[in-house]
Amino acid sequence: MGRRYRLYPTQEQGTVLTGWGHTARALWNVALEQRKYLWEQRRYTLRSAEQCKQLTAARADLEWIRELPAQAGQQTLRILDRAYDNFWNPNHPADFPARKKRGHRLSVPLPGQAVEVRKLNRRWAEVRLPKLGWVRFRLSRALGGTIRNATVSQDGNGWHISFGIHTGRKPAAPNGKPGCGVDFGIASSAYVSTEDKPRQMPPTLTKNERKRLEYLEHKKARQQTYAKKHNGGKYSNRLRRTITAIGKLRTRQANRRSDFTHKLTTDLAKNHGFVGIEDLRVKNMTKSANGTVEEPGRQVRQKAGLNRSILDNTPGERRRQLEYKSGLYGSELRPVPAFHTSQTCAACGKVDPESRKGCGRLFACVHCGHEDDADHNASVEIEARARRTGGTVTNSTRSTTVRVPAPGRRRTRETQPATYG
Structure with a gap:
């Protein structure tokens, strides 16, 4: 299940998150172009396992990539894997993965192991993001399970954080009501x-x-x-x-x-x-x-x-x-x-x-x-x-x-x- 909350970073934290969002977008575009080039030139299928090794080498040379948490970069490449898998799935409506424009919604994906949540009171909680520290968010509803992944995103109303939660809930039995x-x-x-x-x-x-x-x-x-x-x-x-x-x-x-x-x-x-x-x-x-x-x-x-x-x-x-x-x-x-x-x-x-x-x-x-x-x-x-x-x-x-x-x-x-x- 997904859980989405309003995030309230400080001005300094918001500036850092904006930079991370643009870096994650640029990383997506570079990784996508690399995969397309290798297939067109060599008929070689590149996956995230190999690109993550190249990302580690790039972080040592490029400061703008090094500023993005390593977990966020690796998660971006895994999401690109899933985009390819969805495209090749005949039962999935997804199109071929597309480049992200500068006006695309900023988002920073993270695995569940990279974040930590603690409750402050009935209405507020904090999430610890790597290289950024604790950020407050509005606890509008309980998490209700184990965090599998998290995504920090920005829209016209400000910053939000979404959690992928493993609730353990199973499909309900037929309710027997009229259709x-x-x-x-x-x-x-x-x-x-x-x-x-x-x-x-x-x-x-x-x-x-x-x-x-x-x-x-x-x-x-x-x-x-x-x-x-x-x-x-x-x-x-x-x-x-x-x-x-x-x-x-x-x-x-x-x-x-x-x-x-x-x-x-x-x-x-x-x-x-x-x-x-x-x-x-x-x-x-x-x-x-x-x-x-x-x-x-x-x-x-x-x-x-x-x-x-x-x-x-x-x-x-x-x-x-x-x-x-x-x-x-x-x-x-x-x-x-x-x-x-x-x-x-x-x-x-x-x-x-x-x-x-x-x-x-x-x-x-x-x-x-x-x-x-x-x-x-x-x-x-x-x-x-x-x-x-x-x-x-x-x-x-x-x-x-x-x-x-x-x-x-x-x-x-x-x-x-x-x-x-």
């Missing part, structure tokens, strides 16, 4: 089949916050244009303060979105025996409509706005949370095919696009006369498909079943493309 289907959408954030009203995500920014964000974005654009014309692209302190203010608003927005997502998924997993959702391909749904120079896209700005609305409801993150929370609360996640869920009548099972004209909220079946909210009708259809799922995936509530294909064979490194390192 449900959930339709995730834009007009309705989530419509549960057993409820008569949708669950709406509150606005992640207030009206004044949206105005301020728009003002800051325009201000940033003006300052960047000035920097390119007069400062050779170098950012001024004013521009950096503007970027920091934007980051604070964006982080606040992300935290509110995450709060709603966690509360929603916890309630669904805890109070239902199974949760049926659509097996969505979010990447395909949010592809850009720009097109090419020869064949430019149509309604590009409208599609961009739709993509932002889809991603704002985080369908992928909701599914990820339901996957692990269902095991904790004795429920089961059942993804079902998403085709025709919005055009299938939950009463008679007939599929007809005429039953759902346009993008209205009303579903009126042209065959049996059944009327319902379109999103609620889809959630009932999703629940019916989920009930029929048992090692198979169903096409609809009344159609034949299609066998789930066997997992694809794991690709070997001998067939690795030269461009992927």
Whole structure:
């Protein structure tokens, strides 16, 4: 289990952590380029065990690497190993490991043996970081287990520390509660089949916050244009303060979105025996409509706005949370095919696009006369498909079943493309 706490370093400690974050980012980029080069030139697969030996030699010659704790550098290389393994795993959605830009969130990973935690009182505790000493953090909840790893990171709200905790908790037995289907959408954030009203995500920014964000974005654009014309692209302190203010608003927005997502998924997993959702391909749904120079896209700005609305409801993150929370609360996640869920009548099972004209909220079946909210009708259809799922995936509530294909064979490194390192 993961535990995340707000960290309160002193000004001197914050400066040191910022330097460590940039060093860890640079180390990641150098290690990634080294692996890609060796594969392209020699077809040699480099792993962290060998790179850790090279890191030890580099620390003796390069001061900027020596300032980073050795445990943090070694942990960075191990994480790069895991990124490669996830990429080659056909059942994992990870892409090929990418370089980290300077604007990437600063983070310093550490193994569990390198940190020590002591409790000060009911609300505060301290963590001892190598080469830095004790740093206070807000004890918002108990650790509840043994620390396996730790990551110090920074976002718009300041510094945080995350612990990977071994709790020893085992998957719960089936809770025996009734199941449900959930339709995730834009007009309705989530419509549960057993409820008569949708669950709406509150606005992640207030009206004044949206105005301020728009003002800051325009201000940033003006300052960047000035920097390119007069400062050779170098950012001024004013521009950096503007970027920091934007980051604070964006982080606040992300935290509110995450709060709603966690509360929603916890309630669904805890109070239902199974949760049926659509097996969505979010990447395909949010592809850009720009097109090419020869064949430019149509309604590009409208599609961009739709993509932002889809991603704002985080369908992928909701599914990820339901996957692990269902095991904790004795429920089961059942993804079902998403085709025709919005055009299938939950009463008679007939599929007809005429039953759902346009993008209205009303579903009126042209065959049996059944009327319902379109999103609620889809959630009932999703629940019916989920009930029929048992090692198979169903096409609809009344159609034949299609066998789930066997997992694809794991690709070997001998067939690795030269461009992927």
